[in-house]
Amino acid sequence: MxxxxxxxxxxxxxxxxxxxxxxxxxxxxxxxxxxxxxxxxxxxxxxxxxxxxNYFPGSGALREAAATRSGLRFLEPLAEHLAGITDPIEALVESLAYTLEWLPEDRSIQVMLATDFTKASTRITSDACVQFGHAILAGLDVDWADLGLRDADLDDLVEYMLRILQSFTIDPGRPPRRGAALRDYLRRWVAPVLYAEITAHQ
The missing domain is CATH 1.10.10 (Arc Repressor Mutant, subunit A)
Structure with missing residues (x-):
């Protein structure tokens, strides 16, 4: 030290x-x-x-580390909030909605999602971000394997979710949707992608 x-x-x-x-x-x-x-x-x-x-090679790495720590601290309340949800559509909608409603409280994550710091910085769809999201999905009470979804499918779903989060962070809408309005929007326009994927695996 x-x-x-x-x-x-x-x-x-x-x-x-x-x-x-x-x-x-x-x-x-x-x-x-x-x-x-x-x-x-x-x-x-x-x-x-x-x-x-000596600890962080640059401001981009430091911002990413701060965002990662914030994300890790968010995992526990997110897991508690999603506990008991076994329907994959509801799990997808609620995980996105809950995260989007939390984001305004965490400036570090907002900055990471909305800003491309440098060409060398971690992208929102980097291996680390996808692995992080995969761990969240795998920890849900949804039986993904029974639905025919494998690890590679979950990785693709995570990438899709990360892109949705990034889009909402950059432009949350006018006015930003929250509560039931946000969940209705996600259920109507985002959830069908997962439903189609599950149907294709049956």
Missing amino acids: RTHGWGGATPASDEEAIDRILDAADDAIEARGADMRIADVARALGVSRQTVY
Whole structure:
């Protein structure tokens, strides 16, 4: 662990250092959005920019790490919300709706979905994002195998869902749909894609 700076309160481990960097990044993203800079985070922590670079190679990587941490923290309430839903259509609609209603509360995820940081940055449909989404679908109470959907099919479904989330983040609509209106829209225009896929596998 690098011990220089930290405003006189040196982290006890690399893990603590990373958590504090990500906390500062969350604050910077809340204030500046995609314009968050390594310098903003370093200043908030009382360290040099190089100290932050020792843990994250650039601002894009730091933004992605902050978004990933937010996503992981979202998994538990999402799983609790979807528990007991065995119908695949309702699971799809509710998972998208619940996530879209949560997104305005999390600036880090909004920035990741709506911004292409650099050519080297993680895309919304990267392997890591798809694996993350796959884990969510696989953890639902839906029997995907009984419906004829295999791992590759779930990966494709995840990619589709990620693209839907990104689209709604970039332009949530005028006015943005919420509650029953959002769920009705998803059930009418998005759910038929999954229904057709399930039918094709029967």
